[in-house]
Amino acid sequence: EVQLLESGGGLVQPGGSLRLSCAASGFTFSSYAMSWVRRAPGKGLEWVSTNSASGSSTYYADSVKGRFTISRDNSKNTLYLQMSSLRAEDTALYYCTKEGVDPQVFYFDSWGQGTLVTVSS
Amino acid sequence: DIVMTQSPDSLAVSLGERATINCKSSQSVLSTSNNKNYLAWYQQKPGQPPKLLIYWASTRESGVPDRFSGSGSGTDFTLTISGLQAEDVAVYSCQQYYSTPLTFGPGTNVDVK
Numbered sequence: 001e002v003q004l005l006e007s008g009g010g011l012v013q014p015g016g017s018l019r020l021s022c023a024a025s026g027f028t029f030s031s032y033a034m035s036w037v038r039r040a041p042g043k044g045l046e047w048v049s050t051n052s053a054s055g056s057s058t059y060y061a062d063s064v065k066g067r068f069t070i071s072r073d074n075s076k077n078t079l080y081l082q083m084s085s086l087r088a089e090d091t092a093l094y095y096c097t098k099e100g101v102d103p104q105v106f107y108f109d110s111w112g113q114g115t116l117v118t119v120s121s
Numbered sequence: 122d123i124v125m126t127q128s129p130d131s132l133a134v135s136l137g138e139r140a141t142i143n144c145k146s147s148q149s150v151l152s153t154s155n156n157k158n159y160l161a162w163y164q165q166k167p168g169q170p171p172k173l174l175i176y177w178a179s180t181r182e183s184g185v186p187d188r189f190s191g192s193g194s195g196t197d198f199t200l201t202i203s204g205l206q207a208e209d210v211a212v213y214s215c216q217q218y219y220s221t222p223l224t225f226g227p228g229t230n231v232d233v234k
Contacts, residue, residue, distance in 0.1 A: 035223075037171075045163075045171065045214055047223040059221045095170055102176075106218045107161040109182065111170035 002026040002110040004096045009115030016086050020115055022079040022096030030054075030074040033099040033106065036081050038092035039114075048094070049081065050106055064090075086119045093117075123147050123217050123224050131230035140202040142229045144215035149195045152219065159219035162191055162200045165228075166211045174213075175200065207233060 008020040022034070036048040049070040050059045058070050069082040079096055093116050097108035124147040134140045150159045158178035163171040173182045175191035178198055188203045202209055210233060215226040 044227040045216070045225040047216075047225070050221070050223070061222050100173070100176055105159070106221075106223055107159075107173065107176045107216065108163075108171075109173045109176075111172070113170055 002098060004098065004110060004112035006094065006096045006112045006115035009094065009117045011118045011120065012086055013121050014087060014119055016119070017082070017084040018086065018117060020081040020083065020094055020096075020117070022081075022112060024077045024079065024096075024098070027098070027110075029072075029077040033104065034072060034079045035097045035099070035106065035108065036070065036079075037095045037097050037108065037111075038090075038117075039095070040089070040092040043092075046092070050099075051079065052104070083117070086117075088119050091117060091119045122222055123150065123220060125215055125217055125224050125226035127215060127226035127229050129229060130227070131232065133232045133234040134202075134205045135234045136207060137204050138234075140205050140209070140231055142200045142213050142231070144193075144198040144200070144226050146196045146198075146217050146219075150217045150219035151195050158194050158198070159217055160191075160193070160198050161216045161218060162189075163214045163216065164209075164211045165214065171214070202231070205231070205233065 003025045005023045035050040051070045067085045071080045093114040095114045096112040098110040100109040128143045160178040162175040165171040179191045212228045214228045
């Protein structure tokens with residue numbers, strides 16, 4: 001059974017930094033692209049970033065480009081999201097997601113429970 | 122960027138009746154190379170993460186009840202729940218994966234009348 005367990009969320013001041021982690025199990029982590037998707041309070045789902053299976057390719061939403069960095073450690077089956085220069089509008093529940101069975105096609109067949117990031121002074 | 126819109130914003134359907142949700146993309150998500158529509162549907166119940174229902178516009182994810190079906194092509198898509206059950210109360214969102222940035226529709230809230 002696929003399991004994705006996010007951690008690292010919390011309360012941070014505007015301009016601060018935070019690193020999210022996602023521990024994956026139940027599948028061959030190194031074979032799948034992984035992504036972060038968020039939902040801000042009262043808003044729809046927003047894709048944040050994707051990391052290819054090998055980690056060699058990364059993609060970002062314009063809203064986080066230059067501030068967030070996605071990475072992975074395939075030896076630890078863990079996905080990361082380093083967030084810096086955080087803004088109030090980054091406040092959201094952040095989900096770790098796994099790509100579906102079709103390689104290099106980014107729909108998400110597994111989701112973690114999410115970790116809450118609150119940016120406030 | 123491909124903008125996804127959904128209609129209606131919310132709907133209430135009697136148990137056992139049909140629920141229809143529409144999703145429209147600002148440009149075609151149909152690939153001419155493989156004739157596939159890069160469109161997925163998700164269900165999100167309160168307090169739970171989203172769950173994949175449909176991908177390639179009409180392929181049902183394993184374990185999803187067959188009362189859920191997806192249709193459409195190009196820019197116009199539909200998710201149909203044939204015979205609403207109480208456990209189907211949720212927000213339903215479409216997503217295009219034709220190009221980055223990946224984008225979602227705003228969601229449709231489905232409730233029981």
